Amino acid sequence: MSLPVLVVLVVFGIALSVAAVHFTGGTTTATLAGADHAFARFAEDFPDERPGAVRLTADSHAAFLDLGPQRCGIVQSIGDCFLTRIVTPHDILELTREGNAVSLRLNDFTWKGGSFVFAGEAGVMDEYNFPQVTQLAIPFFVVAILIELWLVRTGRAKGSFETRDTLASLMMGTGNVVAGLLLGVVSYWALLWLWQFRFFNLGLSIWVFVAAFLLDDLRYYVYHRIAHRVRWVWAEHVNHHSSQHYNLSTALRQSWTGLFTFMFILQAPLVLLGFHPAVIAFVFGFNLVWQFWIHTETIGKMWGWFEFIFNTPSHHRVHHATNPRYLDANYAGTLIIWDRMFGTFVAELEEDRPRYGIVKNIGTFNPLKVAFHEWIGMFKDALAPGLTLRQRLNYLIQPPGWSHDGSRDTSETLKAAYVRRNPGEAGKPGLPEASARPAE
Ligand SMILES: [Zn+2]
Numbered sequence: 001m002s003l004p005v006l007v008v009l010v011v012f013g014i015a016l017s018v019a020a021v022h023f024t025g026g027t028t029t030a031t032l033a034g035a036d037h038a039f040a041r042f043a044e045d046f047p048d049e050r051p052g053a054v055r056l057t058a059d060s061h062a063a064f065l066d067l068g069p070q071r072c073g074i075v076q077s078i079g080d081c082f083l084t085r086i087v088t089p090h091d092i093l094e095l096t097r098e099g100n101a102v103s104l105r106l107n108d109f110t111w112k113g114g115s116f117v118f119a120g121e122a123g124v125m126d127e128y129n130f131p132q133v134t135q136l137a138i139p140f141f142v143v144a145i146l147i148e149l150w151l152v153r154t155g156r157a158k159g160s161f162e163t164r165d166t167l168a169s170l171m172m173g174t175g176n177v178v179a180g181l182l183l184g185v186v187s188y189w190a191l192l193w194l195w196q197f198r199f200f201n202l203g204l205s206i207w208v209f210v211a212a213f214l215l216d217d218l219r220y221y222v223y224h225r226i227a228h229r230v231r232w233v234w235a236e237h238v239n240h241h242s243s244q245h246y247n248l249s250t251a252l253r254q255s256w257t258g259l260f261t262f263m264f265i266l267q268a269p270l271v272l273l274g275f276h277p278a279v280i281a282f283v284f285g286f287n288l289v290w291q292f293w294i295h296t297e298t299i300g301k302m303w304g305w306f307e308f309i310f311n312t313p314s315h316h317r318v319h320h321a322t323n324p325r326y327l328d329a330n331y332a333g334t335l336i337i338w339d340r341m342f343g344t345f346v347a348e349l350e351e352d353r354p355r356y357g358i359v360k361n362i363g364t365f366n367p368l369k370v371a372f373h374e375w376i377g378m379f380k381d382a383l384a385p386g387l388t389l390r391q392r393l394n395y396l397i398q399p400p401g402w403s404h405d406g407s408r409d410t411s412e413t414l415k416a417a418y419v420r421r422n423p424g425e426a427g428k429p430g431l432p433e434a435s436a437r438p439a440e
């Protein structure tokens, strides 16, 4: 083949390619419709990957997908289609970040990288925009409280309300929301930081949400049990038990100081297992909504199968009661099966009606006192003169009511004293055997 013919053929070939690209829309640049689009396109090429959060560039021409420690998936528009690839530190020749802009130079002959400008400095936190379940439920809370109030006031249902008590509960609830906005981000960011060390990335599917809900409900059981058995955590949780009434407004009597107990570390195993912190926060919202409606005396015992599986008004009345047999029982959030499995279940008895509150009621409606009284009491005890270091520590970590000289009542001493007064009750659910006498 002579040289001129070869040149003509090459030029013609190039012209044909340019025309083909031009007339098939190759000069337009495809845009990603959103995170789902990026996930779907990436999954076509990498079906085995389970991307976590995704971040779109401001022009929606590219998306960065979080694939776990030191790995990132990229969906990038080239002409009217998208290319995908996985980038590891090994592929990166140069990486510069400036504000929302990232520029990347890759050690790859097919794609040299490029510059990407992201919409905001949001980070992974905003990539999952799940609804705030508890906030959406606030109108339902208000309407339900008003209906219960009307039912009780008109004598149509069992229950008791006291205006000052309900107001205190509502203020505690409001303060809890404010504290969540101010302090909740701290624990959330700690969990997001942990997310990079996860063993798996479970991604998002209906089963991931179901599994997250169940495991988080178990996490709540563990937290709640600790909250009643370790004074450091009780100092925060006692708020919820400080009302001597039991109605829907009691449910809103939530703590302000949860962050300081560091109990959010109980969520760490879930994060490491591959549940994104946003998923955990989302499913916990449903748990809290469930825990709202069970704070009522208007509903008696429900169907047998329901009472067997779920935490119900009857089971949670037991949890709020100070009757000796009911102390330290029914820690469940949504599923009562955890209490049945771990031996903390006590059924409500017709002949032992719950008396609500705490063993030593604080007799105040002042939200500040409600929020901080036990913290103050605990530090006073721990810092009292003449104690050993071990005794001081015990005031923080032993169950509520523990004292270095045994001068106060714990739930064990109250239960034992009750059995001594009522020997026939020994060994019944929530009560010790008669032989279990404490040192007098
Ligand atoms: Zn409790």
Ligand SMILES: [Zn+2]
Binding pocket: 240, 251, 295, 316, 320
């Ligand atoms: Zn409660």
